[in-house]
Amino acid sequence: MYLGSNCTDTKSTMIKSDIFPTTLRADTAAYLFKGKRNFTTTTLKNTKFLERAEQLEVLSLLENACILPHGGGYDLSDIEDVIDILEYKDRRYFVTSLKTNTNRLKIIRSVRELQFGYRGRGVILKTIQLNLGDMIARLNPLFSLKL
Incomplete structure (x- = not known):
């Protein structure tokens, strides 16, 4: 599997280790994590992926x-949570709850035109809390150049 420009398939001859980068923004620290097998059947059930994985015959991969x-x-500024995913004619629509108008819903197909920011260090803390991998290093930027 390829993620951005990183090959994450540890069986590939292109990579020599199971250490992967997590970056937040160009002007903040990046982190290196050693991967773990962490998507158990219980996790699949809790994240509601189990039924879909069985339907798509990818359970053993997951x-x-x-x-x-x-x-x-x-970080989508007005979206609180995705509460449902609708599929119609091979397209997905996301039913979302809102942060401020809690009695309203927003259904979106693409997030491209939505206002956004970037999530911060909470992603790193959650990765550690959920025991998804072992942090190997924190890489602090010396400078950031935006062109």
Whole structure:
């Protein structure tokens, strides 16, 4: 599997270790994590992936997966949570709850036009809390150049 420009398939001849980067933003620290097999059947049930994995016949792949965040990800300013995913004619629609108008829902197909920021260090803390991998190093930027 390829994630961005990083090959994450430890069986590939392109990589020599199971240490992967997690970056938050260009001007904040990046982290290196040693991966673990961490997507158990219990985790699949709790994240509601089990039924879908069985339908798509990928259960054995997921049960042996090492799941690590590759970055901080987006923080959608008005979205609280995805409460349902609707599929219609091979397209996905995300039913979301809102942070401020709690009695309203927003259904979106693409997040490209939504206002966003970046999630911060909480992603790293959650990775450690959930025991998804072992932190090997923290890489502090010396400078950041934006062109």
